[in-house]
Amino acid sequence: MDRISRCSRGGGGLxxxxxxxxxxxxxxxVVLMDSSVCDLQHSLNRFATECEASGMRISTKSEAMVLCRKPMDCPLQVGNESLPQVKEFKYLWVLFSSKGTMEREMGWRIGAAGAVLQSLYRTVVTKRELSQKAKLSVYRPFSFLPSPLVMKDGS
Structure with missing residues (x-):
């Protein structure tokens, strides 16, 4: 993939x-970036040509996304297949949005952290067999988050 990318580079990039x-x-x-739809299509064509020369092809499941504050169409094609344009996608556990905003990503991360804390509460705090010191040592790494943890003496 590195060789294909190096060979297909022309003036591509941002x-x-x-x-x-x-x-x-x-x-x-692969994430291809260019400053115009025309330049991006040209980079995509070069990349597809290098893939074919190596016996590979670009998947028809590939998607296009435009990072722009104003919605715009970016009709890209690989051969005679049009790539669907999406407004957001999740990759490597990160949500990318075409508007470049992070509200949904932050909401998802806060929800995930809440789920972890809730799971810890159910599996650690409610166990009578564990000392308060042990319970606090589990929660201490999360001290930067507001915690529903309330312990009574002797629990």
Missing amino acids: QFGGLRIAPLLFADD
């Missing part, structure tokens, strides 16, 4: 300040 952001690779996933 300029951000003085930095150039190249395509991102992780396992068999």
